[in-house]
Amino acid sequence: MSALRSVFGAVHLGYIVIETERLADWHRFGVDAIGMHHDALDSGLMRFRLDEQECRFLVRRGPAEDVVATGWHVDGHAAFEEIEARVRAHGVPVLMGTAEEAALRGVERLSRFPGPKGITQEIYTTPVKSAEPLRMLASGFVTGDAGMGHVAITSTRPARLHGYFNTVFDARLTDWIDETISGAKLRIRFLRVNERHHSVAVAAVRGLPVDPVRTRVQHLNIQAAGLDDLARSYQRVRELGFDMALSIGQHTNDKELSYYARTPSGFEWEVGWNPVVVDETTWEPSTHQGISIWGHTPAGRTIVDKLAQFRLGARSLVRSENTVPALSGAGVADG
Template sequence: MNTTASASVFGAVHLGYIVIETDRFGDWRRFGADAIGMHHDDLDTGLMRFRLDDQECRFLLRRGPAEDVVATGWHVDDHATFERIEARVRARGVPVRQGTADEARTRGVERLLRFPGPKGITQEIYTTPSTSPDALRMLASGWVTGDAGLGHVAITSARPTLMRGYFDTVFDARLTDYIDETISGVKLKIRFLRVNERHHSIAIAAVRGLPIDPVRTRVQHLNIQAAGLDDLARSYQRVHELGFDMALSVGQHTNDKELSYYARTPSGFEWEVGWNPVVVDEATWQPSTHRGISIWGHTPVGQTIIDKLDQFRLGARSLARPEKTVPALSGAGIPDD
C-alpha cells in the first residue's frame, strides 16, 4: 500500500448519519419526533429523515422489511482523507461503489462512496454534508454533534477481533477501554473504539468463550447525546407517556461516565439518549478494563423470564447463521491487549 493510503485518518472521521430500513413509519415518527424530540422531515411515502442540528440528515429511514440499521455514514473532513480511505479499501480488493446522485441527495451529502461492512451493515463515507436553512422544529433544546460526530453504534458480535480489526484498518480506530459484564450468568466483554475525541463511536460486545450473537438485529443500540440534563429527563418522561418500551432505566456508565437511558425502538433495537460523557485527552489516555457497565442504575425495565429465554434461543440460532465479515479489511483481527 502506498504511503498516502497508510497515513492515519484518526481525528478526521466522524459518525455522520444512520440508515434504517423499516415498514413502521408511523411508529418511528412518534418515537423520533414526539418521544425522543428530534426534528422530523418527510421526503416522500418511502423516505423520511430526522435532524439533530443544521445538517439535513442524521437518520434516514427508508421503507423495507429489515427493521434494522442497514448503513452507517462517516463524514470525512476533506477529499484527501476520503481518497485515502478509498485507496485502502480498493487496495485490499474489496468492492466499492460510488453513491448515485439520488443516494447522495437523500443523505444530504456531496460525495458518497459505499463498501461492505461487518454484519452486513454497509459502510459509507462522504464529504461536505448539506445544511438546511430551515429552523429546527424539535422538543429538545439541542444535541451534541460537531467534531465528536453523531453519537455511537453498539454491535454484538461472535467475531469481535475481526470487527475491531476492520475499524482499525479502515478508520485507524483506537481502543479506548473495555468493560467486563455478567448478565443473567452470561459473561460479556465489550470493546470501545474511538475515531476522534468522542469516547467511542463504536462499541463491540461479545459473549466470552462462546461464538454466539444473542441479538436479532445488526445493531444492539444507537446513541445520541443530549445538550442538557433537562433534555434527557424530559425525553425519558415522553417515552413513558407515549407508551414506548423502556429497556434500561436512567443510570451512569463506569467508563465514559455518561448519564443515559435506553428505550426500545419500533424496529426492536435499542436507542440510548445520553448526557455529559467524558472527552478523551489523547495525550494522557490509557486503555483500562472496567467491571460492569454502570456505576448505578441502568436496571432492566419490564424484562420477564420469557424475554431472557428468547435471548438465549436467538444466541443458539446464531450458531447456524455465520456472521458476515469482510476478511480482506479485517486481517487476522486484533487480539485483546
C-alpha cells in the first residue's frame, strides 16, 4: 500500500451513469426541460454535457431505471493510485476499465470498485474535452474544482456510508439537517470532498431501519450558472408535463436556491443556483432544523403515493443494504 496521504480536494464528482428503458423520455427531459447538450451514440446510448467535458451523464439502455455508477475525477496519478491502493488494502477488488468503457465516459484512464447500495464507484484521471460547441438551452452550469453537483442517497446504515466515503475519498462532514416528513423523523448528513458544500448527502429515518426510496439515489443535483437559467428550466419542466417533486425554495444549510423535478426513471433531479462555498479555515459542522428556509413545497403528492412509500419502507426491513463493509467500517454504530 502507498504511503497514506489525504486526497481531500483532489476528488470531484465528474459523471453519472444511468440505466433506463425510457431513452426517448430521457432525451426530452435532458434537452428540452433541463437544457443540457445531447450527443446520440447509438440506439441504446446517449450522453449529456454541461461543459467542455465530453460526458457528464452517460445514459444507456437497461432495466435498472436508476443510477448505476458515479464517476469521480481525481487530480493526478498519485492521488488516483492512492485511492486504488486504499481500496485494495481493505480486500476490495479494483477493476481497470476497458478502452471502450473509458471512451464512452469521455476519460483516458478508468478504474472501478463496489460502492454502497450497488452504485459502482469509478475513478478517472483525465477527462476528454470535446471540440464540438455546446448546444444548450441553458447559458451554462457550474462544474470546475467543485465538481458537477452532488448525489443524495437514503440509507438504513448512514454511519457506514459516511465511513465508506471517508475511507475512500477522505470525505469531511459539512453539517446535518433534521427534518420531519409525513411523521417520519429524518437526519441528513452532508459530506464534502472539495470546496463544494457537499458531493454526497445521506438521509436516514431516525430510530427505524427503513429505506422509503425505491431507487439507489434519491436525487442528483446540478448547479445552474445563473438565476435566469434556474427559472427558465423550472418553467420548461412544468410546461412539458414532467412531474415536479418540490417547487422552488432555498435550503437552510448551503443556502442554495433550487427545485426538484422527477426524472423519467423515478428518482429526482435538483437544479440549484448559488450555494455557499466552504472555507476550510473557518467551517464548523452544525445542525439545521428543516431542509428549507422557504419554498420546496411538495407537488402532486397523493395519499396513494404516500402509501406506496410506506410499503417500500416496510419491504426494506427484510432487505439487507450493501454498504461494502470492508470499506465502511462494519462495526460502526448507526444513528
